[in-house]
Amino acid sequence: MAERDGSPLSTSSMLSNNAVQHTSARATSSASPPISTPPTSLDDGASVMSEITKLEQTTELYEEASATPLADAQDSTPLPAHDTSNSEGRRPSRSSRKSVITYNVQILAGTAIHTPTKYLEKHHTNVLHGSLEELATKSNDTPAKKRTPKPKVNATGAIDSAEEQLAAETAQALRRRTSSRGTDLRKEALRNLTGVGEAVATSLAGGKSFVSKGLRRSASDSHLKSATSSASPSSSRRPRTTTDTADEDDTDATSEQKEYLKPKTKAWLKQGLYVGQHRDFDARLSETQNRAKKRSRMKKESGVLPLPMFAGGRLLNEDPRHVYRHFKLPFDTYNPLPRKVKVDGWVKLSKNRFIGDASALWKRDKQDSSQCYCDPEDGCGEACHNRIMAYECDSTNCRLTPEECGNRPFAELKRRGKGNGYDYGVEVMETEGRGYGVRAMRTFQPHQIIVEYAGEIITQSECERRMKQIYKKDKCYYLMSFDNKMIIDATRGTIARFVNHSCEPNCEMIKWTFGGEPRMALFAGSRGVMTGEELTYDYNFDPFSQKNIQECRCGTESCRGVLGPKPKKPVEERSIASAFIAGTKRKLQDFLGSGRARSESNADSPKKRKIYMGNSATTKVKNLDAATKAAHEQAEVDAAEHSRQIASREDRALKRSSALTASKRLRPTIMRRTVKGSLKSTRTTTVSLQRKVVKPGALKAVNKSARMHAAARRINSAMNGRKGLAPSKRPSTPTSDSDVKDDDSDEDTSPNITPASLRSASKDGRKRVFNFDSDSQATPPRLNAKRGEATRATAVNKIRSTQQKLASTPRSLHDTGAGVKKSFHPAQSRPRTMRGR
Numbered sequence: 001m002a003e004r005d006g007s008p009l010s011t012s013s014m015l016s017n018n019a020v021q022h023t024s025a026r027a028t029s030s031a032s033p034p035i036s037t038p039p040t041s042l043d044d045g046a047s048v049m050s051e052i053t054k055l056e057q058t059t060e061l062y063e064e065a066s067a068t069p070l071a072d073a074q075d076s077t078p079l080p081a082h083d084t085s086n087s088e089g090r091r092p093s094r095s096s097r098k099s100v101i102t103y104n105v106q107i108l109a110g111t112a113i114h115t116p117t118k119y120l121e122k123h124h125t126n127v128l129h130g131s132l133e134e135l136a137t138k139s140n141d142t143p144a145k146k147r148t149p150k151p152k153v154n155a156t157g158a159i160d161s162a163e164e165q166l167a168a169e170t171a172q173a174l175r176r177r178t179s180s181r182g183t184d185l186r187k188e189a190l191r192n193l194t195g196v197g198e199a200v201a202t203s204l205a206g207g208k209s210f211v212s213k214g215l216r217r218s219a220s221d222s223h224l225k226s227a228t229s230s231a232s233p234s235s236s237r238r239p240r241t242t243t244d245t246a247d248e249d250d251t252d253a254t255s256e257q258k259e260y261l262k263p264k265t266k267a268w269l270k271q272g273l274y275v276g277q278h279r280d281f282d283a284r285l286s287e288t289q290n291r292a293k294k295r296s297r298m299k300k301e302s303g304v305l306p307l308p309m310f311a312g313g314r315l316l317n318e319d320p321r322h323v324y325r326h327f328k329l330p331f332d333t334y335n336p337l338p339r340k341v342k343v344d345g346w347v348k349l350s351k352n353r354f355i356g357d358a359s360a361l362w363k364r365d366k367q368d369s370s371q372c373y374c375d376p377e378d379g380c381g382e383a384c385h386n387r388i389m390a391y392e393c394d395s396t397n398c399r400l401t402p403e404e405c406g407n408r409p410f411a412e413l414k415r416r417g418k419g420n421g422y423d424y425g426v427e428v429m430e431t432e433g434r435g436y437g438v439r440a441m442r443t444f445q446p447h448q449i450i451v452e453y454a455g456e457i458i459t460q461s462e463c464e465r466r467m468k469q470i471y472k473k474d475k476c477y478y479l480m481s482f483d484n485k486m487i488i489d490a491t492r493g494t495i496a497r498f499v500n501h502s503c504e505p506n507c508e509m510i511k512w513t514f515g516g517e518p519r520m521a522l523f524a525g526s527r528g529v530m531t532g533e534e535l536t537y538d539y540n541f542d543p544f545s546q547k548n549i550q551e552c553r554c555g556t557e558s559c560r561g562v563l564g565p566k567p568k569k570p571v572e573e574r575s576i577a578s579a580f581i582a583g584t585k586r587k588l589q590d591f592l593g594s595g596r597a598r599s600e601s602n603a604d605s606p607k608k609r610k611i612y613m614g615n616s617a618t619t620k621v622k623n624l625d626a627a628t629k630a631a632h633e634q635a636e637v638d639a640a641e642h643s644r645q646i647a648s649r650e651d652r653a654l655k656r657s658s659a660l661t662a663s664k665r666l667r668p669t670i671m672r673r674t675v676k677g678s679l680k681s682t683r684t685t686t687v688s689l690q691r692k693v694v695k696p697g698a699l700k701a702v703n704k705s706a707r708m709h710a711a712a713r714r715i716n717s718a719m720n721g722r723k724g725l726a727p728s729k730r731p732s733t734p735t736s737d738s739d740v741k742d743d744d745s746d747e748d749t750s751p752n753i754t755p756a757s758l759r760s761a762s763k764d765g766r767k768r769v770f771n772f773d774s775d776s777q778a779t780p781p782r783l784n785a786k787r788g789e790a791t792r793a794t795a796v797n798k799i800r801s802t803q804q805k806l807a808s809t810p811r812s813l814h815d816t817g818a819g820v821k822k823s824f825h826p827a828q829s830r831p832r833t834m835r836g837r
């Protein structure tokens with residue numbers, strides 16, 4: 001019925017889909033080359049044909065259909081013209097069936113299953129741009145691949161892009177196909193064709209924006225196409241046209257898509273399955289929890305080197321049982337990376353700067369110099385004269401080369417300052433309750449220089465002004481006593497200003513002379529300094545007034561509780577002169593009959609009391625006598641010890657109140673024995689001398705004063721009628737009634753003293769060993785009143801002259817090492833300053 005239409009196209013349009021397909025399939029199968037497998041369905045038939053073959057067939061069929069007369073078509077069964085077997089009533093051969101006028105819409109539309117995209121593109125181009133005849137011809141002539149691009153007008157560019165879009169969409173549709181894809185695909189292809197046709201029409205109507213959109217869309221649809229026009233396949237196929245210029249306007253928009261277009265690669269593909277997980281990733285926790293854990297740990301970890309605990313939290317003990325033990329570092333480690341602490345308001349100075357009148361008032365002591373004669377072997381070590389005098393060696397005062405000489409601390413400091421932070425070796429830190437502090441970033445040998453204390457050198461009046469006006473409300477002071485009655489104010493100064501006080505310090509602040517100029521510097525103490533230790537020295541702080549006293553928070557065992565002056569050194573550490581004086585004093589006490597020596601000897605070896613055995617009355621009386629005697633002795637010893645303690649307490653109080661002065665005072669509590677065994681006190685004049693010798697020659701002065709002192713005591717004791725002179729030297733006992741008793745003595749206690757006896761006493765008194773046992777003295781000494789008066793007057797005169805001499809002894813004896821010249825000012829004259837050594 002359909003074949004009766006004259007037009008092949010109308011004929012074909014009247015064919016039902018199935019019929020067309022079926023016919024096509026038969027035709028196809030008859031024309032297919034031997035390599036093809038027999039089709040089991042329409043789709044399969046299509047699948048086995050190569051695209052070129054299909055197109056050839058289509059063209060052939062189309063031509064045949066056009067050429068077939070209508071008469072032939074009137075038969076219900078088409079009779080192929082060239083098939084002779086038909087006349088014999090047999091079933092027409094396959095080749096005869098081939099003459100059926102039909103074509104495959106799928107193939108024409110390029111939506112045939114498994115058709116490669118490249119052919120589809122070509123096919124669509126043909127469909128869009130010409131009739132089916134042209135399509136068939138072109139398809140036969142040239143493969144799409146080899147076609148050379150032709151320059152086209154703008155509209156052609158738009159069509160191109162539309163074609164590309166269509167191709168991509170069709171390919172996508174093909175990929176999405178299901179088992180019922182035949183029908184769906186066809187519908188889709190037809191829809192696409194219609195859609196594209198409309199799109200082209202719209203674009204031709206003048207939509208430049210559409211072209212751009214189309215280009216963009218086509219670019220975004222395919223990852224294979226580059227976003228840039230130069231890289232796009234369409235542009236590579238054709239030369240640049242005016243459309244391209246227009247396209248460049250949209251470069252921005254395209255570049256925006258670059259990011260989007262970039263193919264995303266999964267990090268784990270490159271970096272492994274556990275990428276992004278830190279070493280302690282806990283699989284039981286969520287990602288977020290793990291991240292939070294990591295963050296908290298990162299704060300604590302130091303970033304220098306991974307500590308060995310990461311290599312193994314626990315270690316095997318070396319013992320055979322293989323007991324695990326926790327890893328422990330053998331010593332404290334310190335992270336020496338500099339951690340910069342920023343201090344507000346600190347103006348850094350690297351050397352001293354004179355302020356105001358200080359420069360004019362500064363006097364340089366020309367005499368002040370030192371020279372050493374060390375050998376290269378000694379290397380200016382401990383015995384170097386310059387070192388002892390706290391002078392820096394240089395070419396003028398030392399004959400060694402800088403390499404040989406070991407006494408050039410400031411030169412070393414200068415060298416270290418040019419190096420890195422670790423050479424310099426100190427950094428500011430924050431402390432608890434003491435503000436900033438300084439800690440070591442390296443080790444320092446004992447007595448090695450650490451840092452100079454430099455700042456503004458000001459006069460005392462300027463210091464007072466600053467205290468009243470500028471530092472009135474401050475809690476931290478950076479004032480240090482210096483040379484020439486000047487003060488270093490390190491409010492602007494070196495890092496040494498941050499060094500805190502400690503009652504058990506590890507450093508010392510020492511004045512050193514460098515190139516003839518005094519300098520203050522912090523030196524390591526005798527223990528040296530370890531890396532990470534906080535640097536401290538004893539401020540020997542002078543708070544100036546009670547209200548300025550600050551609490552000390554050094555936290556050491558021997559903390560004094562306040563920032564105050566250094567305590568006096570204990571007796572063992574006193575100078576030779578102090579020891580000498582103490583020794584003399586002790587001897588004097590012995591000489592005077594103090595119970596100390598005795599009590600000590602008694603305490604060490606108590607006298608054993610003899611006990612008589614037996615029950616007789618005589619034995620009991622004897623034992624009672626012995627017990628009474630022992631009790632007496634014990635009472636004596638106790639009383640003497642008590643009085644000694646009181647005396648020494650008074651002595652200390654006196655020393656405190658009148659330091660460095662010789663003073664006379666009465667000691668009412670030195671006990672002596674009466675003949676009868678009762679205890680009596682005598683007033684003894686003693687001279688208290690508290691002195692620490694510093695200067696050469698001072699010792700001589702002290703010796704002299706001590707000798708005078710001893711003489712005075714001997715006279716005094718002789719005057720007071722001390723018993724103890726040997727019987728051979730003892731003066732004869734006066735018998736006159738006119739004898740006058742001494743003020744200080746009781747009736748029996750004063751010895752008779754003659755000038756001769758005095759002389760001999762003063763000469764020999766020191767050597768004597770006195771026996772204080774009352775029983776050994778048969779006759780109590782008595783004092784001749786007149787002679788006693790005269791003798792006393794003489795003795796008093798002597799004592800007075802001795803005191804005057806002592807008072808005139810030089811006072812410049814400070815608590816510094818003997819022989820080392822130190823000249824710090826008296827603390828009382830300055831407000832709240834720290835003092836060096």
Ligand SMILES: C[S@@+](CC[C@H](N)C(=O)[O-])C[C@H]1O[C@@H](n2cnc3c(N)ncnc32)[C@H](O)[C@@H]1O
Nearest residue numbers: 434435436475476477497498500501552553554
């Ligand atoms: C020379 S500054 C030391 C640096 C000071 N910590 C700072 O933050 O600038 C002296 C001041 O530090 C404080 N200081 C130093 N050592 C101290 C200690 N052991 N106890 C309490 N305060 C101390 C006192 O306030 C003192 O006046």
